[in-house]
Amino acid sequence: MLTSRLNRRQLVIAGGAAVAATPLLSRLSVSAQDSITVTMVTDTAGIGDQSFNDMANAGGLRAQDELGITFNVLESQTAADYVRNLTDAAESSDMSIGVGFLLTDALAEVAAQYPDGKFALIDSVVEADNVVNFLFREQEGAFLAGAIAALVSKTGQIGFVGGIRIPPVMRYEVGYVAGAKSVNPDIQIAIAYADDFENPDKGKELTLAQYNNGADVVHAAAGRTGVGAFDAALEKGEGFWVIAADKDQAHLGPDAQLAAVIKGIDTAVFDGIKSAQDGTFVGGIHNLGIADDGMGLGAIHASIGADVTDVIDAYSAAIAGGAIVPPVDDDTLAAFELVSPDAIPAVEATPAS
Amino acid sequence: MTRLKLSSSTLINIGGSIIAVTIALLLGAVVMRLSGADPWAAYKALWNGAFVGKRSIAETLIYSAPLILAGLGFALSMRAGLFNIGIEGQLIVGGFMAALVGAWDLGLPSVLYVPLALFAGAVGGAFWGFIPGYLKAKAGAHEVITTIMLNYLAMRLITYLVLRRDDILPVDPTFVATKKVVPEARLPLLMPPTRLHLGIVIAIAAAIILWYILFKTRFGFNVRAVGLSQGASAYGGINWGRTVVIAMIIAGALAGLAGAGESLGLHGRHWSAAPGYGFTAIAVGLVGRNHPIGVIFSGLLFGALNAGGPAMQSADVSKEIVQLIQGFIILAIAALEVVNRFPAIRSRFSRRSAASKAGA
DSSP states (O other): OOGGGHHHHHHHHHHHHHHHSGGGHHHHHHHHHSOOEEEEEOOTTOTTSSSHHHHHHHHHHHHHHHHOOEEEEEOOSSTTHHHHHHHHHHHHOSEEEEESGGGHHHHHHHHHHOTTSEEEEESSOOOOTTEEEEEEOHHHHHHHHHHHHHHHOSSSEEEEEESSOOHHHHHHHHHHHHHHHHHOTTOEEEEEEOSOSSOHHHHHHHHHHHHHTTOOEEEEEOGGGGHHHHHHHHHHOTTOEEEESSSOOGGGOTTTEEEEEEETHHHHHHHHHHHHHTTOOOOEEEEEOGGGTSEEEEOOOTTOOHHHHHHHHHHHHHHHTTSOOOOOSHHHHHHOOOOOGGGOOOOOOOTTO | OHHHHHHHHHHHHHHHHHHHHHHHHHHHHHHHHHTTOOHHHHHHHHHHHHHSSHHHHHHHHHHHHHHHHHHHHHHHHHHTTOOOTTHHHHHHHHHHHHHHHHHSOOOOOHHHHHHHHHHHHHHHHHHHHHHHHHHHHHHOOOHHHHHHHHHHHHHHHHHHHHHHOTTTSSEEGGGTEEOOOOGGGSOOBSSTTSOOBTHHHHHHHHHHHHHHHHHHSHHHHHHHHHHHOHHHHHHTTOOHHHHHHHHHHHHHHHHHHHHHHIIIIIISSOBSSOOOHHHHHHHHHHHTTTOHHHHHHHHHHHHHHHHHHHHHGGGTOOTHHHHHHHHHHHHHHHHHHHHHHOHHHHHHHOHHHHHHHHHO
16 A cells, blocks of 8 residues: 555656756756766764664665666764765765755755755755755654554553654654544553663663553654664563554564554655656655655554554545644644544545555 | 983884874774775775865864864873863863854854854863862862763753753754854854864964973973872972862863864854764874874874775775774774883883893
8 A cells, every 4th residue: 555656756756847847957868868876874873773774775775776876875973974975975976865854954065065966855954956855744654653552552551762852753752642542532651752862772761661650552763762662572571562663673573563653765765866867856845644655654563453454544544635634743732633543534545546 | 311211202102103003004904804895995095085185184184173172181181190081071061062152142243252152162171171170189089980970961961951941042952952153153164165164273273382381381390290190299399189170171171172163163053962072082192192292193193084984985894994993093002001011011022122221
């Protein structure tokens, strides 16, 4: 179901390009001929974070295989490396990709210095003609995570462990709360932040504390810190679940992962590269959600029956169709009207498939 | 006779540092060879990334500036006999304070605003250096313990302030950083379009001033005497406690300036994620033999390694290899130090010099 919507989004991107790319055609047609070089710059967490840097890398490698482009990665050791690496990338390649919110300042600076270069930015926005930005509606996937947590929980208590409350993580949190309360308005939700994306020990400690207070499902949206949530679940044993964020992390504990919120960073990177390769690149903002194949709930544990997954599918369809709009911050969460599983509005099947 | 002895020991120090760096580069090459990479290509990329072209040289100087300043802070405390692991904490407190002042938008012209923000950074670092110095002087609290604790305290405190106190401070929780420093408080650029800023000039000036203080003033003499022997210096009438506290204040101020240069010059805000320069500064001080002029050169060396490191990735060598080489340098320095310290080992390594000494 997730992949079936891919075509629609490509149409959207191509449609936008047809309108806006006309004045650029002379330059773009040159670069469209041969295979291009793309350099991706990671944040300090780097490749191996089991999270969004790895996903972005997967998208680039896929582009290398399928489009025949040359794909390089520059990892950053400190924040001082961001501008340095992006400048190296802009000098040596046709397209430079910044992965993560933390590269916003640096990418704005470098994109302004290289007006003829093409840039892509994940999880943040730099408004410039030569930058294509990919944002995600994390709250949509997190809503489904909250719903499945509430459906599966036997204790009526669930938890959320966040990295740092930057906007994407906040969207995870409020979406999760809205989903869980929709299923069970009386559910108790513990929320904790590690204030750190690179500290699995702290992630484990916070998750254990929530389990020990009665929660049996914890959603961890914390980058590498979230790896610790799996340690906690494995230590507690059967009946304690983790819902992963960004990426399927079942390899960390196949029987501890209830589900994973999948964020289509790999697809975004691939599409960005493809647009630069075939000459349809155009700056702007793409805000990707369930309807665009940018978000979804996947890797649901095999022991979960159809009674649960049917509800999740119904919520998913309602969000994709716009009948449910999950909250994005504390204010919209307070104003959000809960949608119980019996009252999910039916949405016409999307013609895209 | 003393003059001759001094210069020969200086030569030994310089030679030792060069040997240590050479050993480290060779060991790095062995590791790269074992992991299937081409060390020659990697070192060529490192060299090009650090020294070839205007931008590369600018980057080397950019990365060197905080390392020189923080290395000077470490060297000064070492001269006073204190192993100051707290450079990291002093650096980030300084960077944070400077960025706060710079982001507050006081409406001052550059001529006033830049010195004020730099001063705030120095004061922040000095305060964070004063605490362990005072505890050492008054209570005998070991500086290694107190400075490590203060490092954690600084990191956690700044993270808290940045994430939760945007009601009273110019901070931006969504970036986990302070707000942007206003243009009037940014350090001037020296070589546009590169991002080389005034920081390197401040660093070299600070090194020369520190050299003068250490070797040409009474206070500097006191610092060195205290560092060599607390008992003997007290017997000679030097106030140990006062000297230690002042040395730690100046060391903290230097580290604070390093942080201020980063937030006012390079980033335009203070990120709560610490770069770890305070720890590299320990190595910079050691390789520079805790001599201000030596620290300039070792700071440039580590700056070049950091600046050229990312370029090695284009030769299919991981960025971690640069840290590995830095680690090897420290190990080699420590090994040479052991050989230097223990006469029994030294005599085994150089029988001839031992024999000539015995003859004299």
